[in-house]
Amino acid sequence: MAQQDLRVGLIGYGFMGRTHSNAFRSVNNFFDLDRRPVLAAVCARNEERANAFAAQWGYESVETDWRALIARDDIDLIDIASPNDTHHDIAIAAAEAGKMVMCEKPLGRNAAESGAMVDAVEKAGVANMVWYNYRRVPAVTLAKQLIDEGKLGRIFHYRAKFLQDWTISADLPQGGEGLWRLDVDVAGSGVTGDLLAHCIDTAMWLNGGIDSVSGLTETFVKERMHNLTGQVQKVGIDDASLFLAKFANGSLATFEATRYARGHKALYTLEINGEHASIFWDLHDLHRLEYFDHRDEGQTRGWRSVHITDGDHPYMDHWWVPGLQIGYEHTFIHQAADFIEGLSSGTPAAPTFRDALATDLVTDAVLRSAQSGQWENATG
Numbered sequence: 001m002a003q004q005d006l007r008v009g010l011i012g013y014g015f016m017g018r019t020h021s022n023a024f025r026s027v028n029n030f031f032d033l034d035r036r037p038v039l040a041a042v043c044a045r046n047e048e049r050a051n052a053f054a055a056q057w058g059y060e061s062v063e064t065d066w067r068a069l070i071a072r073d074d075i076d077l078i079d080i081a082s083p084n085d086t087h088h089d090i091a092i093a094a095a096e097a098g099k100m101v102m103c104e105k106p107l108g109r110n111a112a113e114s115g116a117m118v119d120a121v122e123k124a125g126v127a128n129m130v131w132y133n134y135r136r137v138p139a140v141t142l143a144k145q146l147i148d149e150g151k152l153g154r155i156f157h158y159r160a161k162f163l164q165d166w167t168i169s170a171d172l173p174q175g176g177e178g179l180w181r182l183d184v185d186v187a188g189s190g191v192t193g194d195l196l197a198h199c200i201d202t203a204m205w206l207n208g209g210i211d212s213v214s215g216l217t218e219t220f221v222k223e224r225m226h227n228l229t230g231q232v233q234k235v236g237i238d239d240a241s242l243f244l245a246k247f248a249n250g251s252l253a254t255f256e257a258t259r260y261a262r263g264h265k266a267l268y269t270l271e272i273n274g275e276h277a278s279i280f281w282d283l284h285d286l287h288r289l290e291y292f293d294h295r296d297e298g299q300t301r302g303w304r305s306v307h308i309t310d311g312d313h314p315y316m317d318h319w320w321v322p323g324l325q326i327g328y329e330h331t332f333i334h335q336a337a338d339f340i341e342g343l344s345s346g347t348p349a350a351p352t353f354r355d356a357l358a359t360d361l362v363t364d365a366v367l368r369s370a371q372s373g374q375w376e377n378a379t380g
């Protein structure tokens with residue numbers, strides 16, 4: 001297939017910078033696409049480290065100021081993989097310069113920022129997408145197909161958790177490299193925007209919109225030394241966040257995220273209970289979908305643990321042979337493939353910026369509810 005170059009300018013070379021670079025480098029090896037990402041430039045403030053990253057991953061050039069990257073004529077797509085406080089300004093400038101924009105989640109630090117970002121990409125008419133990658137775990141994509149086919153029937157319950165344990169020590173500082181997630185000015189919120197945003201995006205994709213929420217948050221360690229000021233400062237993020245939700249389809253939900261669940265590193269689980277069937281998925285076992293169908297014959301009825309590795313499972317015909325599983329990094333490759341297919345077909349791949357704004361409206365409502373003690377509207 002004759003391929004057109006898609007010249008990528010990546011911003012940020014941390015955790016997500018690596019997953020995205022890997023996706024852009026690998027995607028054409030596994031998917032037949034009419035465009036080929038070219039690693040044109042990586043941008044980060046530390047030139048020496050950016051140069052080392054560029055050499056390791058094969059980027060053609062380095063920029064130390066994202067404005068200079070956006071000003072370049074040879075960049076088609078700006079990919080934002082830097083902390084949350086940078087997303088708004090970069091995405092709007094990129095859209096105004098006519099670049100396609102892919103942005104890490106959460107889209108903005110709050111729905112006001114995200115709304116302005118949606119306006120900018122829609123006004124400019126540029127392709128846009130947010131890296132809510134869990135939609136593209138084959139087991140989760142299969143769950144979506146089963147729900148859309150009506151296999152579960154009417155949905156009654158949705159339950160999601162995202163549990164970690166890495167901020168329990170009161171000696172852990174806040175702010176700066178690696179710890180910007182604890183600095184509310186950079187992150188926007190704590191686990192609500194960081195972890196629950198993933199759970200909410202998947203939930204609304206699988207089960208439709210969330211109408212209203214009742215939230216509860218806590219900051220267990222109230223002060224931490226700030227890496228950038230050297231001062232002990234108030235902690236502004238939520239360490240734990242729980243909420244009840246009502247979906248537009250009438251189903252009820254519980255969501256929980258924390259970084260204080262000793263023993264759990266990244267335990268994202270979801271369960272959906274319908275009239276006929278239930279589904280359970282666990283990130284630690286991401287290649288399995290647990291499925292219970294009440295319509296099965298009585299004596300052998302039970303939970304099936306389906307190994308999502310067959311050629312007819314979502315995305316799996318692009319990989320090895322049936323029975324061999326894939327992992328976390330593949331979700332980003334799938335997302336890059338879907339983005340490019342969306343460019344070719346003219347049907348934009350989801351989640352777009354507008355889809356991701358809906359998630360930020362819910363996280364804002366959770367934080368508002370935790371303050372007010374009231375149920376809050378989550379539709380904006």
Ligand SMILES: NC(=O)c1ccc[n+]([C@@H]2O[C@H](COP(=O)([O-])OP(=O)(O)OC[C@H]3O[C@@H](n4cnc5c(N)ncnc54)[C@H](O)[C@@H]3O)[C@@H](O)[C@H]2O)c1
Pocket residue numbers: 011012013014015016017043044045046066081082083084086104105106131132133177178194
């Ligand atoms: N989709 C997911 O599952 C997922 C997972 C982790 C992080 N994220 C999101 O990805 C984003 C980045 O997170 P991360 O874990 O990769 O962070 P990280 O701390 O590992 O890396 C951040 C990078 O951004 C760079 N950076 C910071 N400010 C910059 C600026 N002004 N200009 C250019 N570069 C700058 C840093 O030097 C670093 O290279 C965040 O928005 C985060 O919420 C998403």
